[in-house]
Amino acid sequence: MSNKDAHWEKTKQHMFITLAIWFFFSIVVFMFGSNINSASFLGYPLAYYMTAQGSLLSFVLLIFWSAGRQESIDEEFGYGEREDD
């Protein structure tokens, strides 16, 4: 496998991991909305907390993490960009 293909394989894998986490926080949590709402977090009912703040925050952290990891994948295969900003 060429360097280019190996890079793309790893990038694809990373994309699927990112989207799996995304799927959990955007879909799976709310599939069980009425089941988890009796639990509480910070004093809020859990499903209410997730839709008001929790999932939103998890998306923010997910994108920061995902972007950082993709950068190191790029560097690993010699496709890193120069520091320009």
Added chain:
Amino acid sequence: MFKGGFIQNLPKVYGLYTGGFAVFIILMAILESLGVSAKAIGQMFLAFTVLIYAFIGWLSRTVQVDAYYVAGREVPTVFNGMATAADWMSGASFVAMAGGIFFGGYTYMAFLVGWTGGYVLVSSLLAPYLRKFGCYTVPDFIGTRYGGNFVRFCAVLVLVLASFTYVTAQINATGTIASRFLGIPFEQGVWIGLVSILMCSMLGGMRAVTWTQVAQYIVLIVAYLIPVFWISNQNGFGIFPHLMLGDEVARLGELEAQFGLVKNSAADMQAAGVPKGLGYISNPHSAVPEGVMATWKYLSLAICMMMGTASLPHILMRYFTTPSVKSARKSVAWSLFFIFLLYSSAPMLATLSKISLIDPNLATGIIGKSISDVQSIEWVRNWIAVKQAFIADFNGDGILQINEWFMRGDVVVLATPEVAGLPYVISGLVAAGGMAAAMSTADGLILAIANALSHDVYYKIIDPKADVRKRLIAARVLLVVIGAAGAYVASQRLTSILGAVAWAFDFAMSGLFFPLVLGVWWKRATREGAIAGILLGLGSGWAYLIYVAPAFMNQTPWLGIDHLRFGIVGASVSLVAMIVVSLATDEPDDATQKMVDDCRIPSGRTVISKQS
């Protein structure tokens, strides 16, 4: 003081700007205490902020194609995040979202998840690859990746349809705010709003819009957060509302059980003369509705908004302006962070506003009190006078019940400062924030449409030999024409036929989501496949919309997919059509395959070379 170029000095420039804005707010507060009228303060807030935006727009004027279309591709990560957040958060997000949560509770908050979760799709599936491609507009990517003018034109069609649906609502919002705070008729307010919008974008295109959007973000976030924190602290709900309103949410649940949530019949409401567009509390605040259908309705709405977010051209094109591929990726993260600051505050504002109104133990509470007492409260009188609030004593007992209080969703943001007893200067600030939110989104949308028409239709299809000067003149003329068309539709109050803002997301996802994503992720996708995906997706979505929309045929939705969710139908058809047709046609040629390979590698030159 300013050594080096503009870009190096950005933190200083916007730091000074924010300080200046703070001084202005304090000055207004002093004027208020000296007895200057509320109306004059509102006017000064609007005039001052709009003039600043216009000044930034003038400073950013340009005659270069790269600067006009993609801000010279030199917008730093964090600043592009702020600009995107302003581009994204519309007048509706600012003014109506807290009201939507106030009335809709948990179910409505599917919008919050949808409008933020979509950014994960943007960052992992699209933004970095489109940036590497080096296109000027979204149809530019479709046209180059799949090759040919027809597919380019199809993409322009979806872009115009989705963005125009969205932009009239924004111009409408600027008109509403301008008319309310300047005391002029709505029809004139719309045109004043349009002039303000065009002043930001006319001379400098994307570059001017970028730097005004950053300024607008600062105004809108300050205007949203100050009231939330102030109300929470002043009324003893908690120092940091986001983490401390658990008791209030629980209390709302108790009150709902105590009052009972009832649905009013349409006949009753009509007989009582409830004005159109007002809502009442009939959904639980934090309880999750039971049942598979309720869960599906929540999830399907979130899915539509997420996929729509990832296909809206005015958002995607913001990531064409960053200096590199990795900064495009990081910039998506910053965008969502800045959006999160406002979106996570909206449920808190809704909670604060609701508890202030319905808890009879609080001085501000109105539910359970005698109707004649409530009607004599000043803010209630004012909002009833302009038909934004209404009281109907259905059971004739003279006591205000929870289902007898009606109000417009916008009132939650616009009136809560007043209800909670904050000084008027805060209401002026909120008006400036709403104006900033509506203007920044309108600018992004109008620019997206005008750029697609000038670059993709005029330059790429009609006259490929046009020189730079002619192209930029065409771009500006189109900007004015499209803005005027939007303002005309808004001033004729035709917006209701264009339907909900949600439609823009459904149109975009029906026609563009799969052609964009598969363009990067599936080399086998062909031109014919893309054309089928765009046209059949858009066509089927549209047909289904006409079938279910209350304004048109009003048929029973299939599987609960109503007019807010028609993108589910459109996008499914688009995906199937694109795969079937792509597999039935010849594999794309080597040049196209190489182009896709190139856009997957972050380093190196852009796929399309500089286009000037």
